[in-house]
Amino acid sequence: MAILEASEIVKRFGPVTALSGAGLQVEPTTIHGLIGPNGSGKSTLLHVIAGRTLPDGGRVVLDGADITRAKPAQRARAGMSIKFQLARVYHEQTVADNLLLALQVRDGIPSLVLSRTRRRHQERVRRLLDDFGLTHVRDHPAGELAHGEQQWLEIAMAMATEPKLLLLDEPTGGMNRHERERTGELIRAAATTCAVVIVEHDLDFIRDLCDRITVLHQGTLVASGTPVEIERDERVAEVYLTRV
């Protein structure tokens, strides 16, 4: 059974139709690439899935539960995590505190006021720091981190609560080759426990990393399949050729 099923999604912005019946089906513990030329609607579809915008039609189902109109916090509590396109971490708080913020989300307000769960999350913070190579900066304000490190911190925050689905919006934007490779490793490690959806421009990165790829064009689904199938698909080639 699919962990995420977005079907027949329609989204209009005034006179512009961004999505007309696009969909996405993601299996558990797979890495799913969502690609398409500029204006194809891939970012809008991601935002609909994440709950940043509400669709005008269609359904989004996460692990059997309809979340089409759920608020972002409800989606997060249902097991969905997102890393935004531009890293959005809390610059003034330390790296460790950023992770603690992600971890303590389900703790009640009284125990947060009394700081009763900090110790309980300590071990998990340490492991995340270790897994994401951030131990050496754990007590630094996140704003001081290099661009790549901030992106990794945000992925670590998204992974903190062991989500069922991780949404990544252009995770390698502005990264050098070395950082891209490292990001790929981190995503692969994440995919051992949850499904991952990646929106990316960098097709080489997607091809090597993804188990499945969905291609959008002008707000509709063009093709969905394994990277090999997608490479051979004529309609996909057409979409990308007409762009040039």
Add this chain to the structure above:
Amino acid sequence: MQRVLTPAWWLADGGRRVGAIALVAGIVIAGPLLDGAGESFWMMALTRALILGVLAVATNVAWGVTGIFTLGQAVFFGVGAYVVGLLATREDVVALESLAGAALGAGLLCGLVVGAFLFFGRRRVGMLYVGLVTLALSYALERLASVWGEIGAGNGITGIPLPTLLGTEIEPGISFFWVAVVTLLVVLGLAWAVMRSQFGMVMRAIRDDDERAEFLGYRRPIVQLVVFAATGGVGALAGGLYALEEGFVSPTFLGVSLSTQVLIYVLLGGRDSLVGPLVGVLLLEVGGQRVQEELPTEWPIIVGAVLLLVILFLPNGLTQLGRRRRRAAAPRPETAAEVSGGDPRGE
């Protein structure tokens, strides 16, 4: 908590911790000293300042820490004052415990109602909307109170007697000073604990990027509502004490002028700083008294000019002076071994 006992903890952050403790200790000692010297005028000025300090500290928790841009905090202050004034003069309630509880409860209730209206619902409201609505409420309620005959209209409520505490009558002067100091210390202690708690992290997260916090799974409206109601309750408590101290309530207690005055305390002293707002209050209400005697017309101009300069050049307030730039102060170590010594800023 063991670190609290080491000298390093006290001297961290440019000695600001020591400064804060010294300030609070100075306030506590100042009352009896002024009383002993027969300076009852100054002791009363200090008492008033401390009560306004309670309001300022609460406002800072809502605005400076959580980012709820409340421009009408006087609403709570005024509601607390009216509740206490009415209970004391019409219902003959004299016990400070009951009066303070009623003020706190009324403020909490107002905060819950206004906060539910502001923060819940599918359409999220911008920070500026919150600012405008709270300002407009302050404006509207002052006008309403000034024509509402039942609560004394423009004259407000006068002749509020001094309350009793645990059955004994509170004397004017030093004993009311102690009431104000204890209230302030309790509020400061609570604010200190909350600001450095895990909940404090959530409050700042919502201030700095509320959308990110929601996508992490935090229910923003609930956090904002809790903070707004709690700080509203404390604001109302301050208003209630002020009414008892002055012996009267006037519609201006609700108004825009006091609302913006609180804004000035917080801006001058420093947002997201525990004692910053208190510094602002003391500078204006006690330090200012002195200058005002010499230069009654120039004083507001001095306040305005200093305020503008602070906003332009010290956006985090006067208590920012002396705080080292963190970026410069903490060079990034290259290896994990170098930081194994532990958190340099303390736990």
Add this chain to the structure above:
Amino acid sequence: MSPETIRTIFDVASLTSILVLLVLGMAVIVGMMQVFNLCQGELVLLGAVVAYVAHEWLGSVLLGILVAPFAVAAFGAVLERTVIRRFYANAAGALLATFAVGFLIRAIVLARMSSQGEPVPAPIDGTVGIGGADVSAWRLVIIVVVVLAVAATYLSLTRTAIGLRVRATLDDVELAAASGISTRRMFTGTYAFGAALAGLAGAMIVPLQALYPSLGFDNLVPMFLSVMVGGLGTLHGPLLGAVALGVPTALLPTWIDSVLSQVLVIFAAIVFMRLRPGGLVNRDI
């Protein structure tokens, strides 16, 4: 129509036109530039001060009314260059900084006069008869001036070359700069224009009340509510908002207490903004 009805209509028109006049400058600065200008009331106050000074020194309020827009525009230009400019990317900062500027101006005016106020006579006294009702001549003049000022503002922004450049700048700064428009000057000029309109408003209305330090600040909340109820991003939105607030505020006192009606209108505006954050003119926000 009975003289009573005419009187009521005139009073509503007069109070609404005064609010529109007060909001006009704000429509430019807050509505179009989207600078949250808490010192708008003090720009109005400065216009009133100019009228007062002209009356005291030169014996002519009319001269003051003519000079006020230019004087306040000059002040606005200086203010934009020194303070406002720093906060275009920081709405909260702009709000706090302009609050401080307003506080400072009020303090300076307060230092020079009593808070009770100094009367300023209208250039034209007396009443005019309309359909058997006697109405204040100066209020009638204000209505006419408001209509003219709104029309002139609208035309200068939509029909002149400089208005086109202003709108281009506010629409997309980078594109405008790339097209060779001096965007810095446009921002200064637009702010000064909004200040000039505020100055005109202050000088026109001061004869109806008196000059006192919180002349503008007392009107700030209705002014800001008008802008937000109308909607940001346009000139006409805030003016519609002023009408939407002004008419009920002026009409309700026929039946209920005037302060109560003002309070009711404010509450209604707050609820309206909550349900429709885009205001009257913007459907989706």
